[in-house]
Amino acid sequence: METIDIIKSQNDFFNSNQTKDIGFRIKQLKKIKFLLKDNEKLLFKAIYKDFGKSKFETYVSEFALIYHEINTAVKNLKKWSQFKKVGTSLVNFPAKSYIIPEPLGTILVIGAWNYPYQLSLLPAISAIAAGNTVVLKPSELPLHTSNVMATLINNAFNSNYFYVKEGGISVATALLELRFDKIFFTGSSAVGRKIYLAAAKHLTPVTLELGGKSPTFVFSDTDIKTTAKRIAWAKFLNAGQTCVAPDYILVEQKAEERFIHALKEELNKYPKKHQDFSDNYTQIINTANFDRLKDLIDNSTICYGGSTDRNTRFISPTILKNVSFNDKIMEDEIFGPILPIIIFTDIDLAIQEIKKRPKPLACYIYSKNKETIKKILHEISFGGGAINESIMQLSNSNLPFGGVGFSGMGSYHAKAGFDTFSHYKSILHKPFWFESSLKYAPYSNKKMNWIKRLME
């Protein structure tokens, strides 16, 4: 079937009202979970083929989140879908007022490659929980994961409800010509802009989950050893190919030496050459990204690592020191296992530098000083973050996940995901037993004064 016909069939299925039934939605969510559980081996194998991602990392950073998202939706769906009573203004007396969440219709989800399962499936799960039909276009870069998702989902679900369309830019561009009720995009800010433009043609609302340079502050009063451990894990997980990874470090001058020493000690546990490659470390997704990253390594600034191998697309965890905000590595999101360290002495100047740049997706603060933490949270706008931790904010589904400004618009995960794919319909409900003459002609000053008393 042509994609346009699939979308038409999804519109028809949506209009049959079957997806509005909560029991139906819960059944579909459970079906997705069983489908993934039954095929975990295949799914692990596919991602390993794509970029050497191990079973452990795949489970922890993809499937654990997906299963948790499904469980949360199944558990809370009845509560989330209830209409919510709100107060009624005196001018409308007697009446009830309430808000009804309703699904939007047919959703297009466009995924990114770095966590190919969760970045495609979490939004699809939220869209299904909210009662929509879904067309999913995963990233084409991890070919095996894209294939396995398409095969499993398209065999298990009717295309008029949940359909995976594989392909790259041309397929995405063709999909964007068609009208959807919402587009949920994860990817770069540059492509995000194109999605926004294409959506405008049909006045389609969008959620954009984009990238950016996420600063990580390390203050001298922090627990340096644990800070280095947590930052190393967050930065080098998935070989740095994580949208919310610490992009660069801003370390207080007096802590620099101790911090770098602790970081090196921690990184001694990681592979140093491609021959040491193991299940604990991931490849770079493709040679284009390998070349881009290798170009960013200025040999004069390497203070740890810097080993690369193009054949295996391996870049060892690399620390760069004596970096300044004007260096090339500070121009764009790094999205790889290279960690530049910038020293600061004046926190206000460091904050000013961040504020000159696009709003980051994440920000991390390592300090025990409440005033310092409060100051940074108060002065810098960013999508979300953590204090004395990095990345783990994502594993708390009570925290909506999303960017701000250049790092994105809108959010998802659990209830925030349900809200993203719902419209909140406001209703005023009046009985017939009382009719005030206040709003009707003939108008008079007396009536006006009454209205003023009620409204002002």
Ligand code: NAD
């Ligand atoms: P990308 O923007 O290149 O691609 C994302 C998706 O858009 C893919 O499915 C791709 O096929 C499609 N696409 C690419 N060019 C297109 C075009 N011209 N028109 C229409 N569609 C097009 O991003 P990527 O390389 O897959 O991912 C890396 C970026 O994504 C990084 O910037 C990263 O920070 C960001 N990211 C953000 C999040 C988040 O949740 N905020 C998560 C992961 C990645």
